[in-house]
Amino acid sequence: MNRRMFAVLLVGLLAAAAPAMAAAPELRYTAGVAKRVITPTQPQWMAGYAGRNKPAQGKQHDLYVKALALDDGQGGRLVMVTVDLCGVSRAFTDAVYEAVAKKTSLNRESLCINVSHTHCGPVVQDALTSMYDMPQRERDKIPEYSQRVQALMVEAILEAIARRNPVTLAWGESSASFATNRRQPTPKGVINGTHPTGPVDRSVPVLLVRSQKTEKIEAILFGYACHNTTLSFYDWCGDYAGFAMHDLEKRYPGAQAMFWIGCGADANPLPRGTVELCKKYGAELAASVASVVDGPSTPITGKFSAKYAKVDAPLVPNRDATKWREEAKSANVALRQRAERFVQMLDAGQPLPESYPHYPVQVWKLGNSVTWVMLGGEVVVDYALKIREQHGPKKPGDPRIWVAGYCNDVMAYIPSARVLAEGGYEADSSMIYYGMPGKWAPAIEAKILAQVAALVAATRE
Template identity: 30%
Template sequence: MSEATPITQYEVGMSTADVTPPVGGPLGGFAARARHGSTSVYHPLRAVATAIGDGERDIMIISVEWLGCYQLADRVRRAITQLTAIPASDIVLNASHTHCGPAVHETGRNSHGWLDDEYIDEAIGKIARAALRAYRHRNRCTISYALGHSDIATNRRLPDPDNPPLVFDAMLPNPDGPVDHDVPVLVFRSVGDDTPRGLLFGYACHPTSRSGLAIGGDYVSFAMDHVDEAFPNAQVAFLQGCGGDAKPRPADPNEDGFGFRTVEQVKEIGDELGAAVVAAVADARPVTGPIAIQSVVEVLHTEPATAEAVAEAAAAPEPFKQTWAEHWQARLDDDAEVQTAVPFEIQTLTIGSSLAMITMAGEMTAEHALRLKTDHGDAYDGVITLGYTGAMVGYVSVRRQFEEKGYEVLHANMWHLRSGRYLPETEDQIHARIASLLG
């Protein structure tokens, strides 16, 4: 961008809501918590609404410290549209994917025996009202973009040397595996005032450094706290990237596994990420041009279940594999139609040639992000890649990982009772559709 390029002014507003669930409710994220409610709060949870307009187009970005929006995505969007008139297709819903937050996925009714529907209703109302506040109280702002770096994330798919090309079923540190260490940052400043009034930042890594029954947002909450303290006049929001196969690095580098951190140790890595955001702000460059957003639902397909796969799963010791086998054996016995289609939402949000934000409704592995940045980095000054958006469908891996199997490729789909792995061409299908949306 040349120095003569005029600075574009936008209408920007942000608003934050507390969406911490009541203690005692079901937690999402780890199967071992089934039938156990939360016992305390180690950090409140936030939802942040960011409204951005250029005079022609208004968009809304929601960041919420939940595991995902899942089947609630349509309800959240309808509530926001009712209050702001922003179309559902122009609303981005991104979840931080904390594993210490409320269970909101419908499957929680089976694993926990209940969902806190009263909390869910109240939280959706809070999110919608935050969106209305952000929309009503927008100010003339400039937008700038910066790119920081953090090495918190570690790949968790370790190759099994005794069974190539498979990875270990257990999630183990793989220091040589692909990760996305980028820390994208958007800075909103009031026109005529250099003080940051709002910041959106992202990272690609599972918030799974904590276990137990205490409510909190993992490293994400503490990273936002750190940025809040550095910029007390700004509201702050976090966006989760393509970290489906990444976990926070082990607290003890001498351990073979990831383990779990104390709250104090979680704060340390949160502060580390927050410091990377603060450092990047100084190098932020202007974002200019009109806003455009497109949304489409791409239909992905899984492999059909086979008698051989069902028999193998039925003989496995893991209960979730046995459950999958029972489910599909019944369908094979009944000669029922096998449903392999999985609706998958993609959004592309662009601001001129300055920025492209690409959102995908899955736990996308890191190589999706790395490919997208390579493919589209010449067309845009910055490319932000997000997973965990909209009606999340679970893990979506890249072609290279297909034969490695493991949790992200196969076992997660078994948890969802899907017929099998996504087809090998799924990666190319997704990326071709994104390329078409970006023109």
């Protein structure tokens, strides 16, 4: 081949390759943050404990809704919302998404709402409301406050989306020591106590968002799998998570710290009960996160992917009408109010629900680095351990697995098959407070894990 023929061939090859090269533009991440204060402005009933007998009296610090909007520059969009509430219902979060969808092109799978599960926040509509023995004047405050929080959530989401600027993303992981399994075995069965050798997840996953222009930290998103319940008094407070976020925002001025809770439904911060302990746990968690911020972290590269589905979660309802009529006379408020509802259904000829058809499962893939699994309800640690085992990295470079609970809908505790077989609060009596007609069926674990597997596979295609 002479030089002229070689030159012609080379030009042809370059021309053929040009479209393919042009089809893969460089990714350009952008991110925006926003937050709103949601601390009630009047005395209101506090969520999480049935034994409270009066509204909140004071404040340790404000409660917040915070939003982080991410964009990969190629159509991949993710919005994480964290909020200092004990729980929210499907109807509550659906209303927020629908309001956002009217003003943006955001898809349902791209929005996640995670509650911190503080028991020092206010009651909101359709979330454990039947467990509280509160006067009607206090119940009357709930709808208006709930609508205000929803509106503030929408504001924060829209502002975060509008404020996006070029950023770099990185991830890291540390640990904190205070989470302890609470399912204590006794000769009479499992009780809520202390089980130091029980399974627990003490990992602290961290997502870092840095300004591309200034390299300053704009957002720190971090998780921990432990009940956010050090305190049970009458002051508004984000509990240990609230103190951790406060410490981080003080340490990194201008950064928005956001806590998401993992699968810690069977873990407690122990010991607990004082503000001093709460601040101590918050400081430990903040220091763990700071070790990632100030130390080595792994850059995130690649496109985003998001998937969302609902599982028809099976229940084993009690169909004994006599039992429900007896419980409708109980002095226990939660027991009575649940039974009254089911007696009305039975008297009207309506069958009791045999499943919860809207259990949410959501999976995000952040580039080539992290696969984030987000589950509804108060999820026990077994789910996180099994999901990481099944879908975690098998070789260097595979995506890490993060697993969050308390996402999008907190309808009940979500026990594993093991916990269901052992019994105890997470498997049995907690269903009273959530107004469910019976326990979950053992098949719930397999159904949830199967849906997780399907969505993880779909995000990696």
